[in-house]
Amino acid sequence: MAVTYEPIATTTFAGGTASATFSSIPATYTDLVMVSFLRAGSTNSSYVLRLNSDSGANYSTTVLYGDGTSPGTNRYASQTSGYLTYYGFPTTANTFGSIITNFQNYSNSSSYKTYIGRSQNSNSGTDTLFSIWKSTAAINSITIYAGDTFASGSVVTLYGIKAA
């Protein structure tokens, strides 16, 4: 049987890098799953992504988060990038935050593209978010950005899932 769930590419950070791009994503899968283990370089700050290098105000994110004290929610409409995570990532040595980001039906041409993420930062809290990119174009690149930098040892793997 053909492999249904397979890696497309992996990026491992050497440190001091503020962004990384998965480009030339083939349109042959149904969904994409991005599995990220990230640590902040020196300062935990915002972490976002852009699809197909679109820097227009075409992203909206709704987030649910909790830090052990109380739950909260925010809405970020018509932004120039989509949120990757709410709480960001730890700066503590050897301590990485993790995210699983699901991009459903990323290559169809009739729907705006959506993604759902679940993430955790052991220094801060856990969150889940739903984001939309208001474009019907197939996703062919994903760029993630750190407000500061990604620490050495951070790694992101992009997988493709192919439906029957």
Place this chain on the structure above:
Amino acid sequence: MIGALVAGITGAPSPPTSFDSIATITATGSESTLTLNSIPGTYKHLQLRGIAAGASTSYAILRFNNDSGSNYVAHFLYANGSSVTASALTAQTALYPFRAYSTTSSFFGSGVTDILDYASANKNKTIRSLTGDDESPLIMFNSGLWLNTAAITRIDLVSQSGNFRSGTTFALYGLKDS
């Protein structure tokens, strides 16, 4: 979700090799129900992934084995950017795994639902879902229980009102154990 968790969480994860595509169903615009039938009992867990939209529906609700009795229980934790809500529903006639609210073309809700130990003959069946939509912004965790120990052989995804919009798609995957 199941697939990525099975892959392992050290270094560069390896993909699961026991994650199979079982079937995919896509609405043409004339269906209020999409059915996945004759689900083989050879996997350990199922995962349902999809995008959904309907002009007058909030959810693609789910029924197992054509059971429309009051045999389902659901719990929700959700947020819309203004408030966070937790709720529970008992004696339901379906579960609520996928947001599908959309009155505007191009907007679809999406989600991933895990159906655990679906082929067991001695456990009531459970699901866990992560879903959301943007036209009526919402991000939601929900869980569900079907009070029936029968192996799941059929899944119906039903629009709460009207038909699903063309392009609504659900893909079913099976995860094997060793």
